[in-house]
Amino acid sequence: MSTAIVPTAHFDLEPMSEPGKEQLLELAMGPQHPSTHGVFRMNVVLYGEQVVRLKPVFGYLHRNHEKIAESETYLGSMPYTDRLDYMCSITNNWAYALAVEKLAGIEVPERAEYLRVITGELTRLQNHACLIGFLMQDMGSSGTPLMYAFREREKILDLFESLTGARMMCNYMRFGGCRADLPAGWLDQARKVVADFPRFLDEYEQLLVSNEILMDRTQEVGVLSRELAVSAGISGPMARASGVDYDIRKVDHYSIYDRFTFRVPLGSHGDVYDRFMVRLLEMRESVSILEQAMRDIPAGPIVDPRMKVRGFRPKPGEAYGRIESPKGELGFYLVSDGSPNPYRYRVRPPSLINLTVLEDLCVGRNVGDIVAILGSIDIVLGEVDR
Amino acid sequence: MNLEAIKSEVEANVPGCRLEMVANPSPSDQHSLRSDAEHAVAVAIVLRDAANLRFDFCSNVTGIDWPSREVSEKVKVKKLVDGVEQEADEIRKTVVPGCLEVVYHLFSVEKKHGPLVLRMRTQDRDAGVHLPSLTPVWRSAELQEREVFDLFGVVFDGHPDLRRLLMWPGFVDHPMRRDYVDPDDYEYEPTAHDEVPRRAQQHRGDAGGKQLSEAEGG
Numbered sequence: 226m227s228t229a230i231v232p233t234a235h236f237d238l239e240p241m242s243e244p245g246k247e248q249l250l251e252l253a254m255g256p257q258h259p260s261t262h263g264v265f266r267m268n269v270v271l272y273g274e275q276v277v278r279l280k281p282v283f284g285y286l287h288r289n290h291e292k293i294a295e296s297e298t299y300l301g302s303m304p305y306t307d308r309l310d311y312m313c314s315i316t317n318n319w320a321y322a323l324a325v326e327k328l329a330g331i332e333v334p335e336r337a338e339y340l341r342v343i344t345g346e347l348t349r350l351q352n353h354a355c356l357i358g359f360l361m362q363d364m365g366s367s368g369t370p371l372m373y374a375f376r377e378r379e380k381i382l383d384l385f386e387s388l389t390g391a392r393m394m395c396n397y398m399r400f401g402g403c404r405a406d407l408p409a410g411w412l413d414q415a416r417k418v419v420a421d422f423p424r425f426l427d428e429y430e431q432l433l434v435s436n437e438i439l440m441d442r443t444q445e446v447g448v449l450s451r452e453l454a455v456s457a458g459i460s461g462p463m464a465r466a467s468g469v470d471y472d473i474r475k476v477d478h479y480s481i482y483d484r485f486t487f488r489v490p491l492g493s494h495g496d497v498y499d500r501f502m503v504r505l506l507e508m509r510e511s512v513s514i515l516e517q518a519m520r521d522i523p524a525g526p527i528v529d530p531r532m533k534v535r536g537f538r539p540k541p542g543e544a545y546g547r548i549e550s551p552k553g554e555l556g557f558y559l560v561s562d563g564s565p566n567p568y569r570y571r572v573r574p575p576s577l578i579n580l581t582v583l584e585d586l587c588v589g590r591n592v593g594d595i596v597a598i599l600g601s602i603d604i605v606l607g608e609v610d611r
Numbered sequence: 612m613n614l615e616a617i618k619s620e621v622e623a624n625v626p627g628c629r630l631e632m633v634a635n636p637s638p639s640d641q642h643s644l645r646s647d648a649e650h651a652v653a654v655a656i657v658l659r660d661a662a663n664l665r666f667d668f669c670s671n672v673t674g675i676d677w678p679s680r681e682v683s684e685k686v687k688v689k690k691l692v693d694g695v696e697q698e699a700d701e702i703r704k705t706v707v708p709g710c711l712e713v714v715y716h717l718f719s720v721e722k723k724h725g726p727l728v729l730r731m732r733t734q735d736r737d738a739g740v741h742l743p744s745l746t747p748v749w750r751s752a753e754l755q756e757r758e759v760f761d762l763f764g765v766v767f768d769g770h771p772d773l774r775r776l777l778m779w780p781g782f783v784d785h786p787m788r789r790d791y792v793d794p795d796d797y798e799y800e801p802t803a804h805d806e807v808p809r810r811a812q813q814h815r816g817d818a819g820g821k822q823l824s825e826a827e828g829g
Contacts, residue, residue, distance in 0.1 A: 283754075283776050283777055284775075284776065284777040284778060284779065287777040287778070289762075289777075289786055289787070291762075291787065292786060292787055292791075327637075327638070327639040327641075328637050328638070328639055329637075329638065330637070330638030330639075453750070455667050455668055455720050456667070456749060456750040456751065457750040457751050457753075458668060458669055458670060458749065458750070458751025459751075460670075469720060470720075471668075471720050471723075476723050539637065540636060540637055541636060541637070542635050542636045542637020542638075542639065543635055543637060543639070543641065544637055544639035544641060545639075545641060545671065545716050545726055545728070546639075547670070554670060556670065556671055556716070558671055558673055558714070558716070560675060561637065568675075569673075569675045571671070571673040573670060573671040573673075573716075577754060578751055578754065578755070580754070581750060581751060581753055581754050582750075610777060611777075
């Protein structure tokens with residue numbers, strides 16, 4: 226049986242005057258550091274270049290999203306979920322819509338499910354491509370990989386803009402369906418973007434996968450064991466890179482993912498390189514899902530016609546809905562007391578929970594590896610701090 | 612897996628534990644188990660380690676605040692009116708004491724089942740806000756229990772590093788409680804047509820406080 230895996234105790238940054246500790250350097254990395262992907266701080270104790278202790282400091286972007294949502298109607302929080310993980314607004318909408326649909330027992334029409342899968346997988350493509358770009362940028366590969374990724378992301382954001390009216394803050398889902406149907410010519414444009422995507426992936430792989438500097442800096446760095454990954458609630462590509470075969474699209478059978486054939490890439494080392502490779506391979510599977518979904522999409526309504534938009538009051542009760550977002554398991558826990566506002570509204574943020582093991586991954590490595598490890602976890606501070 | 616079966620399995624392994632099934636009337640069909648605080652760690656270990664349960668993945672930890680509320684019900688009482696016994700309605704008010712509730716959503720990576728909703732309740736909302744920490748059982752509770760401590764004020768005994776997570780160390784209140792009141796000592800935009808300048812002035816008080824000029828909207 227697995228034993229308890231307990232974190233180390235807290236420490237404060239203060240001058241270390243105790244004898245024997247003169248060799249230790251305490252360093253506050255962040256909050257204003259370009260490699261922390263936002264306002265995130267790590268208090269690090271270094272021995273030379275080696276990390277001895279590390280404690281993350283949260284809350285610089287905290288605005289109590291949950292409290293605000295409890296004073297809003299159910300639908301009123303939908304645009305605000307965009308601002309959680311602002312790279313992937315559509316999957317945030319999806320997780321919230323799914324939780325409310327479970328709470329109120331709402332059915333989603335078939336065409337809307339296809340629209341959700343198509344937009345959701347496009348979101349995953351652009352998130353993973355950009356994350357790899359950011360990771361390379363953090364490790365000093367200045368510009369090229371990130372700009373390649375942004376070139377592709379731009380095409381996907383153009384699709385989002387013509388469908389939802391916004392590039393990043395899409396606010397696309399509604400309870401029981403989606404907000405807008407596809408404009409004329411959208412599917413053809415999307416098919417072209419998706420058909421071109423494998424060429425970009427080939428190019429990306431050729432540029433990065435067997436790059437000697439990249440391998441040197443990422444292999445055997447930040448190794449996360451399978452046991453710790455499960456115990457610490459690590460989800461998404463980060464867990465799968467450690468060999469945890471857990472993809473919520475396969476486990477929960479939510480939406481219509483059962484209809485598509487796709488594989489779940491797994492890593493075996495759990496290091497930064499595996500996390501990078503799992504994301505690269507996941508993009509190939511997303512392309513395959515997108516091709517199948519855009520081939521099969523039926524005509525029909527995009528929202529449940531019985532769904533009441535105004536005066537929406539779910540019966541008292543509670544529901545936990547979760548999806549496989551690009552970052553990991555994104556869940557919403559809602560408690561209703563029968564009023565138009567949720568009594569309790571909780572976001573299960575994958576970015577925050579994946580940071581639980583940051584210290585375990587960094588201790589013993591060099592200070593330069595912190596940046597690579599943090600980059601491979603894939604955080605967005607809008608979601609970490611909420 | 613059947614919740615009844617899980618309950619009896621845990622009860623067989625943890626002698627003396629008091630588990631209670633909590634029904635969920637919503638269509639989501641996610642019913643929960645409420646454990647007593649005393650045996651919660653033992654219950655959690657059985658849930659994690661029993662061969663047919665294996666809830667090894669603690670996904671979500673959160674709190675719910677239930678302030679004390681007044682329930683009024685109509686009861687029929689017999690009264691003597693002018694020497695004749697008559698039936699009359701009387702409204703009887705009872706106060707349901709408040710508490711803080713902590714909710715854990717458990718899944719199994721190995722068996723691919725879940726969610727199992729595990730709940731615990733504190734005695735009250737003032738002094739008896741102590742609950743045992745489940746971080747030694749599931750490491751994923753580490754940051755989330757810190758968040759519940761920060762925003763709800765539940766004290767988790769046995770947590771290795773219980774500090775505020777999102778608010779700053781000197782902050783005193785717990786913002787996610789239902790009766791939390793915003794502080795009014797914020798900086799304000801000097802516009803004449805809202806409550807902000809008046810409240811800011813009130814906060815500064817009369818003694819030594821600068822009076823707002825008309826230009827500032829006071």
